[in-house]
Amino acid sequence: MEKEGTIVSKPLNPFASKTGVDHASTSSQSSEEKEKHLPSFWIPSLTPEAKAAEVSKPDKAVYCPMSGKPLKMKDLLSVKFKLVDETLDRVKLINRQDRYVCAVTGDVLGNSVPCAVLKPSGAVVTLECVEKLIKKDMLDPITGEKMTEKDIIVLQRGGTGFSGSGVKLEAKEFRPVMQA
Numbered sequence: 001m002e003k004e005g006t007i008v009s010k011p012l013n014p015f016a017s018k019t020g021v022d023h024a025s026t027s028s029q030s031s032e033e034k035e036k037h038l039p040s041f042w043i044p045s046l047t048p049e050a051k052a053a054e055v056s057k058p059d060k061a062v063y064c065p066m067s068g069k070p071l072k073m074k075d076l077l078s079v080k081f082k083l084v085d086e087t088l089d090r091v092k093l094i095n096r097q098d099r100y101v102c103a104v105t106g107d108v109l110g111n112s113v114p115c116a117v118l119k120p121s122g123a124v125v126t127l128e129c130v131e132k133l134i135k136k137d138m139l140d141p142i143t144g145e146k147m148t149e150k151d152i153i154v155l156q157r158g159g160t161g162f163s164g165s166g167v168k169l170e171a172k173e174f175r176p177v178m179q180a
Contacts, residue, residue, distance in 0.1 A: 066156075080122045084108070102126045104133060104141045111157055118142065119151040127154065 061070040081100040100109045103123035109115055114127040118134070121142035125134070130152055134140075138147045 077117075077119060078122050079117050079124060081109070081124050100124070102129055104129050114157070115155045117153045117155060118147065119153065120145040120147060124155070 064071050082103045098108045102125045104125050107126050116130050118140050120140040123142045140147050
């Protein structure tokens, strides 16, 4: 045990040459070799363009992706999706394409259907239901509470994997087309 404390190990340098040349006698040659030797381009910190950057301590706050303001637990609300058929077990539900329905009308919810969350109940409904039924009397159909415009939160649709899904694509520059 006493001998193990006296062992000194040096980390291996994978970029050092394998020859056993004494570097003290060839200092001018080693500087020329260093100039000719390129660092590994796989490691970003070794590229010539890499500059020493000071790493700052990360912020402890979690920010809202939409507003950029810090999120607080009291501001969050639970969202309740209504299942298509509550008798199905979890495995059968995962295999189904249509999993959730509007809490009021029973319309199937999907990525192509714009949806909203009602703050008082947390229920997810279609925007068509909001426009036709809920905005008339501004009552939450689940709980019966009075609502305001701020109590209706429109959900942002998720991506589908296609580059232009849900986005209007329009050419910014028009050029004459040669026709035969």
